Amino acid sequence: MYQSFEEAGRTSSAASSDRVKALQRELKSRRLKGFLVPHSDQHQNEFLPPSEERLAWLTGFTGSAGVAIITDKGCALFVDGRYVLQARKQVDLDVFEVLQVPEAKPSSWLIDTLTRGNSVGYDPALHTIKEIERLTKALAPAGIKLVPVADNPIDAQWGQERPKPSASPIFLQPVEFTGRSVQQKIAEVQAKLTEDQQDAVLLTAPDSVCWLFNIRGGDIKHTPVALAFAIVPATGRPTLFIDPAKVGDNIRGILKAHVDLAKPEELDERLKALAAEKRRVRLDPESASMRFARALEADGVKFVPGDDPCVLPKATKTKAEIDGARAVHLRDGAAMSRFLSWLDEMGESGRVDEVSAAMKLEEFRRESGQLKDISFDTISASGPNGAVVHYRPTNASKRTLDKGSLYLIDSGGQYVDGTTDVTRTVAIGKPTAEMRRHYGTVLKAHIAIATARFPKGTRGQDLDPFARRPLWEAGLDFDHGTGHGVGSYLSVHEGPQRLSRLGTVELEPGMILSNEPGYYREGEYGIRLENLILVTPLEKIEGGERKMMGFETLTLVPFDRRLIDPKQFVKWELDWLNAYHARVRRELEPLLLSDDRPWLRHATAPIG
Numbered sequence: 001m002y003q004s005f006e007e008a009g010r011t012s013s014a015a016s017s018d019r020v021k022a023l024q025r026e027l028k029s030r031r032l033k034g035f036l037v038p039h040s041d042q043h044q045n046e047f048l049p050p051s052e053e054r055l056a057w058l059t060g061f062t063g064s065a066g067v068a069i070i071t072d073k074g075c076a077l078f079v080d081g082r083y084v085l086q087a088r089k090q091v092d093l094d095v096f097e098v099l100q101v102p103e104a105k106p107s108s109w110l111i112d113t114l115t116r117g118n119s120v121g122y123d124p125a126l127h128t129i130k131e132i133e134r135l136t137k138a139l140a141p142a143g144i145k146l147v148p149v150a151d152n153p154i155d156a157q158w159g160q161e162r163p164k165p166s167a168s169p170i171f172l173q174p175v176e177f178t179g180r181s182v183q184q185k186i187a188e189v190q191a192k193l194t195e196d197q198q199d200a201v202l203l204t205a206p207d208s209v210c211w212l213f214n215i216r217g218g219d220i221k222h223t224p225v226a227l228a229f230a231i232v233p234a235t236g237r238p239t240l241f242i243d244p245a246k247v248g249d250n251i252r253g254i255l256k257a258h259v260d261l262a263k264p265e266e267l268d269e270r271l272k273a274l275a276a277e278k279r280r281v282r283l284d285p286e287s288a289s290m291r292f293a294r295a296l297e298a299d300g301v302k303f304v305p306g307d308d309p310c311v312l313p314k315a316t317k318t319k320a321e322i323d324g325a326r327a328v329h330l331r332d333g334a335a336m337s338r339f340l341s342w343l344d345e346m347g348e349s350g351r352v353d354e355v356s357a358a359m360k361l362e363e364f365r366r367e368s369g370q371l372k373d374i375s376f377d378t379i380s381a382s383g384p385n386g387a388v389v390h391y392r393p394t395n396a397s398k399r400t401l402d403k404g405s406l407y408l409i410d411s412g413g414q415y416v417d418g419t420t421d422v423t424r425t426v427a428i429g430k431p432t433a434e435m436r437r438h439y440g441t442v443l444k445a446h447i448a449i450a451t452a453r454f455p456k457g458t459r460g461q462d463l464d465p466f467a468r469r470p471l472w473e474a475g476l477d478f479d480h481g482t483g484h485g486v487g488s489y490l491s492v493h494e495g496p497q498r499l500s501r502l503g504t505v506e507l508e509p510g511m512i513l514s515n516e517p518g519y520y521r522e523g524e525y526g527i528r529l530e531n532l533i534l535v536t537p538l539e540k541i542e543g544g545e546r547k548m549m550g551f552e553t554l555t556l557v558p559f560d561r562r563l564i565d566p567k568q569f570v571k572w573e574l575d576w577l578n579a580y581h582a583r584v585r586r587e588l589e590p591l592l593l594s595d596d597r598p599w600l601r602h603a604t605a606p607i608g
Helices: 013-029 054-059 084-090 106-114 131-140 154-159 183-194 206-213 248-256 264-276 289-294 309-317 319-348 354-366 383-387 433-450 460-473 570-593 597-603
Strands: 034-038 065-070 074-079 094-102 119-122 145-148 200-203 229-233 239-241 260-261 280-281 371-374 379-382 405-411 414-415 422-428 483-485 494-499 511-515 516-521 525-528 531-539 546-553
Touching: 013 034, 013 054, 013 065, 013 154, 013 525, 034 054, 034 106, 054 065, 054 154, 054 260, 065 106, 074 106, 074 405, 084 094, 106 264, 119 460, 183 200, 183 229, 200 206, 206 229, 206 309, 229 264, 239 264, 239 405, 260 264, 264 280, 264 289, 264 570, 309 494, 309 597, 319 354, 319 531, 319 570, 319 597, 354 371, 354 379, 354 405, 379 383, 379 531, 383 405, 383 516, 383 525, 405 525, 414 531, 422 433, 422 525, 433 460, 433 516, 433 525, 433 531, 433 570, 460 494, 494 511
Parallel strands: 034 119, 074 094, 119 145, 200 280, 239 260
Antiparallel strands: 034 065, 065 074, 200 229, 229 239, 371 414, 379 405, 405 422, 483 494, 483 511, 511 531, 516 525, 531 546
């Protein structure tokens, strides 16, 4: 199995309380009134290696986003809407106040909690430049200062129990799957630096580094990246800063044709040397740690702010990557259909629980012979657990799938030719009228995105309301974005593209995103319907005046017909749904065993 269902290393309430008290004593000795504990590492990864899980070690919260603030007067944990229910279950509420962002702001809480002249410590390796700049500006009127600390006090507390850093070997990603050679990518980045009159760029995001050099790794669970940095000069050879233990002799020779290799410990000195030479070094303030900005400051010289130049070309997929995405979704859709067929047969037996269901789906994916990993821990949620947006089942928490309940399964696979992410919500037994009404509303929201047409210059935040309108009209909403970007055998959550109120980047043809509106009724059930979609090129619309882009749906998995009331939908929505199901049936039927084909024909039969 690529995933475990044990709660290994989970921080108990008693341990968390003791650790917080020890941290508070350490802060007092350093004359600090508070300390920031983010869920991040020096690469600003969303998913962290075990050695970087400081927030989970201190608080017990295991979500992928959040920040705790520890002061001598109280503690708070800030999370977004995906994690509020989870955080309240995992942390000691006698120690931590759980607050939801963006309604609650860490700066406002600090101002209310502390007094003028107080200092709050932070680890500059774990916070972005922009994050610290924003917080410094917000706290300044209250006379509260942010103070960088040279050594993180949590690391000393963690001590010998802290896991060792990963040293997984890197491997090459063939050009047949990337569509661009290392030389082409380096030349593209260097051309951008020359255009912007910059001498070099520091790349701190592992997926950017891996994309640039056509390598992959295994330092983060389910995300095939290597933890490394790179400096790319406007002319000359880039330098890859990576643990030598990760670079085998067979890879070393190939890499050295394009790039120099150095140890990560050499990076800060190299940056200081560039600053001393007054080189114009580009750094992305939104993704690079404050540590690097400090290293580049010398004799009044500062870094040059600019977007990571790998991010946009990485997000805009090549023909080879698009072909790969289509191929993996056929493969993955067949596995999902086999799973749903099995679930229809076994779901009401009382012998299926959240863990066994997740294991069965992974089994079907593995039987393709091409699965490299899952793309994230499977969200397998029955009944009320479905309302916990990022619920992860464990052997201790698992629920049996009960008759009359809804079951939500959000999962994906990592294949050498692409990454998948799909969510379906299905009825176990006969659903209630209310379940069908809510499901239909979410499906209408999904269809609104799938059928959208939009001009050049459209941003994700412009399309996000398309999905919310059907829910808003019913007095409902969901507290997460409508969609995130997806990489190509890289991160399942990729920027800069996103369908969200925060999605300010213009969508471009070749970008892959998720389309996943939802509805969550606390204590009862959750509904989410997710497909991956590809932004299509500008096309002329008959009778129109401006060319428009749109979306091609990549995911091929039926929706649950038992939860669909045709009376909820207008004709064009049913036309889209029936055409989608006809395509699913046509493309997947040849890939299924004869036993599963009758199920697929029934699951994709016309509606209405």
